[in-house]
Amino acid sequence: MQILRKTELKAFKKAKRLGASGIIKILKQKGLVGRGGAAFPTGTKWEFALNTKANEKFVICNADEGEPGTFKDKFIIKYNPEALVEGILIAAYTIKARQAFIYLRGEYSYLENHLKRVVSKVLRKAKSSLKIGIIVGAGAYVCGEETAVIESIEGFRGQPYYKPPYPPTQGLYGEPTIINNVETFANVPQAILFNDWDKELRLYSLSGNLTNPGIYELPVGYSLAELIGLGKPKNKIKAVYFGCFGGCIPYSDIKLTPENVCGKNCAVGAFTIIAVDEKQSILDIAENIAKFYEHESCGKCTPCREGTKRICDIIRKIKSGKAGKDDLADLKELAENIQETSLCGLGQTATNHLLTALQYFKKEFEERIK
Amino acid sequence: MEEKEFLLSVLRKEQKNKRYISEDALKRISKKTDIPISRIYGAATFYSMLHEQKQAKNIIYVCDGPSCHVNNSKNITAYLKKKLNKSRKFSLHTASCIGCCDEAPAMLLNGNAYTKLTKEKIDEIIKKCKS
Numbered sequence: 001m002q003i004l005r006k007t008e009l010k011a012f013k014k015a016k017r018l019g020a021s022g023i024i025k026i027l028k029q030k031g032l033v034g035r036g037g038a039a040f041p042t043g044t045k046w047e048f049a050l051n052t053k054a055n056e057k058f059v060i061c062n063a064d065e066g067e068p069g070t071f072k073d074k075f076i077i078k079y080n081p082e083a084l085v086e087g088i089l090i091a092a093y094t095i096k097a098r099q100a101f102i103y104l105r106g107e108y109s110y111l112e113n114h115l116k117r118v119v120s121k122v123l124r125k126a127k128s129s130l131k132i133g134i135i136v137g138a139g140a141y142v143c144g145e146e147t148a149v150i151e152s153i154e155g156f157r158g159q160p161y162y163k164p165p166y167p168p169t170q171g172l173y174g175e176p177t178i179i180n181n182v183e184t185f186a187n188v189p190q191a192i193l194f195n196d197w198d199k200e201l202r203l204y205s206l207s208g209n210l211t212n213p214g215i216y217e218l219p220v221g222y223s224l225a226e227l228i229g230l231g232k233p234k235n236k237i238k239a240v241y242f243g244c245f246g247g248c249i250p251y252s253d254i255k256l257t258p259e260n261v262c263g264k265n266c267a268v269g270a271f272t273i274i275a276v277d278e279k280q281s282i283l284d285i286a287e288n289i290a291k292f293y294e295h296e297s298c299g300k301c302t303p304c305r306e307g308t309k310r311i312c313d314i315i316r317k318i319k320s321g322k323a324g325k326d327d328l329a330d331l332k333e334l335a336e337n338i339q340e341t342s343l344c345g346l347g348q349t350a351t352n353h354l355l356t357a358l359q360y361f362k363k364e365f366e367e368r369i370k
Numbered sequence: 371m372e373e374k375e376f377l378l379s380v381l382r383k384e385q386k387n388k389r390y391i392s393e394d395a396l397k398r399i400s401k402k403t404d405i406p407i408s409r410i411y412g413a414a415t416f417y418s419m420l421h422e423q424k425q426a427k428n429i430i431y432v433c434d435g436p437s438c439h440v441n442n443s444k445n446i447t448a449y450l451k452k453k454l455n456k457s458r459k460f461s462l463h464t465a466s467c468i469g470c471c472d473e474a475p476a477m478l479l480n481g482n483a484y485t486k487l488t489k490e491k492i493d494e495i496i497k498k499c500k501s
Contacts, residue, residue, distance in 0.1 A: 065469060068435035068466065068471070069437050069471050070467075107431075107468040109481045110481055136379070137417070138382055138385075138417035138419040139419035139420075139465065140416060141466055155377030156412070157412050157413055158417075207472050207474065208437055208441075208471075214472045215472070274440070274471070280440050285439065291434075292435070292467075295466060
């Protein structure tokens with residue numbers, strides 16, 4: 001696997017020769033984009049932080065991988081954390097940050113000591129004076145959102161705030177801050193060092209009703225049928241969920257590019273694939289995911305806080321067989337309202353799963369209507 | 371900046387040592403950090419792994435993410451509920467997704483992940499905890 005290649009601080013040495021503008025140039029040339037789901041060009045993000053004048057700058061590694069069905073960052077932290085730390089070192093060198101943080105999700109707290117050991121080993125080897133603190137979260141999905149990470153580290157409730165300003169110009173403690181995901185940082189040294197580094201390769205997190213789930217490193221645009229084939233399903237696969245936020249599609253053979261998936265009203269995000277077989281009820285899964293959003297809504301904006309609750313209520317009513325046609329229409333309208341009016345990415349995507357389920361599996365809802 | 375200077379780290383440590391964030395703890399932390407108590411309470415009640423009620427010695431979070439859900443996590447929760455039968459040694463919760471989706475169903479027990487759960491496996495894990 002490309003992601004497991006060792007760079008052993010050779011990329012950091014090369015980066016120091018290149019200087020800040022050289023690093024940004026090479027990241028742009030190589031086409032590294034963020035792997036947290038938004039695919040923003042990494043070089044451009046770093047350039048914003050570099051060009052903002054400030055006495056203090058920060059680097060944050062977002063290891064709050066909370067999207068259900070996603071476990072690729074854990075894979076990197078376990079099997080190639082040195083690359084991740086080297087990526088952070090290069091980012092800090094580029095913008096002259098003296099302090100970096102790794103925000104590790106609370107559910108991965110058992111990786112904290114392992115990560116700490118690697119951090120101090122790499123820093124010692126690099127003879128770097130950079131401080132890298134590990135802040136362990138305490139169970140909040142929304143803290144994967146970059147402004148929520150900042151709030152959380154600063155000791156506030158992990159609630160997102162309006163952007164702009166974006167973190168590269170005004171982030172942690174109001175100072176320019178680079179925030180990247182684990183997979184992005186792990187790719188930085190490799191993109192800088194290796195000529196044959198392939199920008200198209202992604203870590204697919206494959207799970208669900210499969211006998212051979214796991215992390216698969218495959219290019220963007222890989223065939224869904226072949227991917228599911230690798231997962232070895234026991235029964236016929238009915239639907240595929242792109243995490244919770246990305247929505248669902250009926251199982252068919254499509255090429256997994258952002259454009260193709262978007263054409264189905266879904267989002268491929270961080271290449272999370274949850275395969276669901278024909279024994280599963282889409283309505284049950286809709287309830288499961290709706291409960292998730294109700295629980296994880298941070299409560300700041302009304303559409304998301306109140307809307308996710310009502311969505312749960314209506315789905316439960318449908319499940320109980322007491323709902324009428326009006327309820328189904330209300331459900332759809334409410335889901336659209338939440339999508340259009342919520343403050344942050346969590347709320348805006350909280351009902352994708354439902355809208356796509358209603359689009360592709362409406363029958364399963366209608367069967368329970370009076 | 372040391373990790374102990376961060377409120378979230380302070381609260382996590384308090385949860386670990388005292389098994390909850392008590393009113394006294396809020397007052398004590400406020401005094402020590404000079405952060406208003408209301409803000410500390412706001413932060414403490416935001417995270418699902420920080421508790422206002424005292425937790426048992428062993429805390430379980432059964433994963434209820436969709437990957438675990440389609441792999442019968444409900445049965446795991448039901449089995450644990452019945453088995454532990456309001457035992458004072460265990461607090462049982464569900465969690466959104468603990469990132470063990472390829473080894474579903476899964477749970478966290480005192481911060482460690484236990485995966486590919488079966489009734490037999492749970493019996494073994496609980497037995498070890500009790501001894």
